[in-house]
Amino acid sequence: MNDNTSMGNGASQQNHLNGQWQGQPGQQGQGQYGQYGQPQGGYQQGPPQGGWQQAPQPKKKNWFLRHKILTAILALFLIGSIASASGGGSKGSDSASSSDNSSSDSAAKSDDKKSDEKKSEKKDEEKKDEGDKLPAVGTPVRDGKFEFTITKVERGKTTAGSNEFLQETAQGEYTYVYVTVKNIGDRAQMMSESDQKAFSSTGQQFSTDTSASLALDGDNDFFLTDINPGNQAKGILVFDAPKGTKLTQIELHDSFLSGGVKASL
Structure with a gap:
């Protein structure tokens, strides 16, 4: 009897322990996890309080x-x-830009051309003025040991000389310049016609035609002739220039080293 009582007391204690720690099915208590666990009788079924939450969708990339x-x-x-x-x-x-540059270049060239034309006209005017100021025909001029006097000018000659065997024909036309040369120095001096020059109104320079001068025979005293002090000689300087070219000035020299003197024709 004592044994049964002991067994009954043991069972009650065991049940008390089970009820304290595990709880009975269907009852809510501390259970296996104590006061922090779930209700006795196991896990609750169904969705968590507040419903299921849908997982976030991945963002779509742009096009x-x-x-x-x-x-x-x-x-x-x-x-x-x-x-x-x-x-x-x-x-x-x-x-x-290229078109502008071309226009600028054309304008510059046109201006340069006009400037050159004006300079040429001015130069011609200056030469004309200079020619007007030069000693006229018949006025003596001096260079070195010689005094020159232009006595006459003939233009438009096509031949030189009267002898048909010695006669010379002009390439253009001859201009005859009659000159008297006087030695004003103190010693003899040779007059050389090849040292003399003539100029047109445009500034072109012409030399004498020696062959045409020689063809004039007796009318020319300048060929290899020395002129003594105080004496004088006469001769004709012949210039061959294109037809229509007017010689307006002459430059006379007592030698090829002299500075020369100009006179109007």
């Missing part, structure tokens, strides 16, 4: 990121179009 190859092609196309437009504009600008 350009999803089509990288097409995006790269479009980018290259746009870059090429911009470069082409820029190049065309540059060419147009270059063409305009």
Whole structure:
């Protein structure tokens, strides 16, 4: 009897322990996990309080990121179009600049031409004024040991000399310049016709035609003739110039080293 009582007491204690720690099915108590655990009788079924939460959806990429190859092609196309437009504009600008430069060059050349023409006209006027100021025909002029006097000028001659075997024919036309030369020095001096020069109204320079001068035979005393101090000699200086060319000045020298003196024709 004592044994049964002991066994009954043991069972009650065991049940008390089980009820304290594990609890009975269907009852809410501390259970296996104590006051922090779930209700006795196991886990509750069903969704958690507040309902199920839907998982977040991944963000969609934009069109350009999803089509990288097409995006790269479009980018290259746009870059090429911009470069082409820029190049065309540059060419147009270059063409305009080239046209402006050409116009400027043409205007500059035209101005230079006009300037040259004005200078030429001014030069001709100066020469004309100079010719007007030069000693006229019949006025003595001096250079070195010689005093020269132009006594007459004949133009438009086509031949020189009366002897048909010695006669000379002009390439253009002859201008005869009759000159008297006097030695004003203190020693003999030879008059050389090859040292004399004539000029046209445009400034062209002409030398004497020695062959034509020799063809004039007795009318010319200048060929290899020394003129003594105080004496004088007469002769004709012959210049061959194109037809229509008027010789307006003559430059006379007592030798090829002298400075010369000018006179009007």
